[in-house]
Amino acid sequence: MPTQSTSKQLWRDVQVFDGLVQLDEAMTVLVEDGRIAGLWPSGEFNEARAEGAACAGRGGVLTPGLVDCHTHLVYAGNRAGEFEQRLEGVSYEEIARAGGGILSSVRATRAASEDELIAASLPRLDALLADGVTTVEIKSGYGLTVADELKMLRVARRLGELRPVRVITTLLGAHALPPEYAGRADDYVSLVCDEMIPAAAAEGLADAVDVFCEGIGFSPAQCERIYQAAKAHGLAIKAHAEQLSNLGGSALAARYGALSADHIEYLDEAGVRAMAEAGTVAVLLPGAFHVLRETQLPPIELLRSYDVPMAVASDANPGTSPICMPTLMANLACTLFRLTPREALSGMTAQAARALGRLDLGRIEVGAPADLCLWDIQQPAELAYAVQAGRLRQRVFNGEVVYAR
Numbered sequence: 001m002p003t004q005s006t007s008k009q010l011w012r013d014v015q016v017f018d019g020l021v022q023l024d025e026a027m028t029v030l031v032e033d034g035r036i037a038g039l040w041p042s043g044e045f046n047e048a049r050a051e052g053a054a055c056a057g058r059g060g061v062l063t064p065g066l067v068d069c070h071t072h073l074v075y076a077g078n079r080a081g082e083f084e085q086r087l088e089g090v091s092y093e094e095i096a097r098a099g100g101g102i103l104s105s106v107r108a109t110r111a112a113s114e115d116e117l118i119a120a121s122l123p124r125l126d127a128l129l130a131d132g133v134t135t136v137e138i139k140s141g142y143g144l145t146v147a148d149e150l151k152m153l154r155v156a157r158r159l160g161e162l163r164p165v166r167v168i169t170t171l172l173g174a175h176a177l178p179p180e181y182a183g184r185a186d187d188y189v190s191l192v193c194d195e196m197i198p199a200a201a202a203e204g205l206a207d208a209v210d211v212f213c214e215g216i217g218f219s220p221a222q223c224e225r226i227y228q229a230a231k232a233h234g235l236a237i238k239a240h241a242e243q244l245s246n247l248g249g250s251a252l253a254a255r256y257g258a259l260s261a262d263h264i265e266y267l268d269e270a271g272v273r274a275m276a277e278a279g280t281v282a283v284l285l286p287g288a289f290h291v292l293r294e295t296q297l298p299p300i301e302l303l304r305s306y307d308v309p310m311a312v313a314s315d316a317n318p319g320t321s322p323i324c325m326p327t328l329m330a331n332l333a334c335t336l337f338r339l340t341p342r343e344a345l346s347g348m349t350a351q352a353a354r355a356l357g358r359l360d361l362g363r364i365e366v367g368a369p370a371d372l373c374l375w376d377i378q379q380p381a382e383l384a385y386a387v388q389a390g391r392l393r394q395r396v397f398n399g400e401v402v403y404a405r
């Protein structure tokens with residue numbers, strides 16, 4: 001049940017993971033007018049500063065609200081049949097080249113109205129919120145016409161009006177080549193550059209532009225054209241890169257100042273170096289790795305040694321990661337990629353916010369928006385250790401307790 005916030009609220013005696021590290025002592029956190037206004041070890045708590053504050057919670061673990069920085073939450077239909085095909089040995093690429101995969105979701109999404117897409121997407125969004133998400137990035141990419149891509153982005157924006165969550169939108173017009181452009185990929189890229197990006201920018205529907213740089217997606221040269229158009233319209237850049245092969249897409253994205261390069265299982269050292277130099281975040285997507293039963297691990301040790309920030313996201317989508325549970329992603333990031341629980345939790349808070357260019361989010365620090373989760377656990381690492389729904393006691397969005405039990 002949402003409860004109305006007073007302007008001053010206190011969380012007392014909580015274990016705090018601040019988005020980067022776990023603080024040593026039990027803390028007391030003051031929230032005022034939607035922002036974090038004070039943070040003290042409970043023994044040194046400033047009573048005078050917090051005068052008049054209501055106690056909103058006591059005990060448990062307080063983390064920043066989770067930031068899911070890579071999702072394809074808006075789509076119609078499902079691809080359970082392809083899941084079965086893959087279990088029988090047909091590869092993701094083979095399904096894509098036969099006109100299934102992304103194009104199967106494109107057919108269903110083109111046929112759906114905005115209201116139908118809202119109805120299909122809300123349960124997925126609600127699942128993310130129930131697992132602690134306060135900011136979610138949502139990509140287009142199942143429309144592949146100007147009208148259908150804008151339709152998806154409008155639905156994404158509307159989802160953010162229907163629920164207490166920050167929605168960041170990304171135009172992924174270059175997700176796959178639509179059948180009407182078969183054999184004319186460069187013409188389709190022109191459509192993305194000359195019509196889709198300008199229209200999305202003019203209507204304020206996109207915060208960033210993404211591409212699928214891959215053999216079954218778009219070539220580095222085509223992605224470069226898209227980055228130039230995105231930059232010309234003041235939009236941030238992201239990339240699906242090095243997921244199935246190494247085309248140098250991450251290094252290219254980094255050269256254009258990309259916020260993030262995502263998947264990156266096949267990333268090499270030159271790519272890691274380019275990302276480090278540009279401050280491009282490595283977004284790890286263990287759900288897709290798991291569902292596709294991949295074996296090529298992302299170069300975690302290299303990323304660590306070059307100090308490349310690592311984020312972790314659900315990649316919630318109908319094909320490679322039909323999973324709407326960010327805390328499961330923390331678990332998979334540890335078990336499959338050998339991240340530490342601290343890295344995984346940073347990856348879903350501070351580093352995920354960085355991957356969206358939102359350095360103000362994903363931290364518990366004075367002045368930050370009070371997007372918080374209070375969990376019924378003893379220590380932050382439990383979020384990555386156990387896979388269990390129902391541990392969220394409160395979700396706080398902009399200082400307001402929007403979920404409590």
Ligand SMILES: N=CN[C@@H](CCC(=O)O)C(=O)O
Pocket residue numbers: 072101102105212240243288315317318319320321
């Ligand atoms: N790799 C490309 N895009 C999505 C999958 C999209 C789909 O299969 O529908 C991803 O992030 O894994």
Ligand SMILES: [Zn+2]
Pocket residue numbers: 070071072240315317
């Ligand atoms: Zn994706």
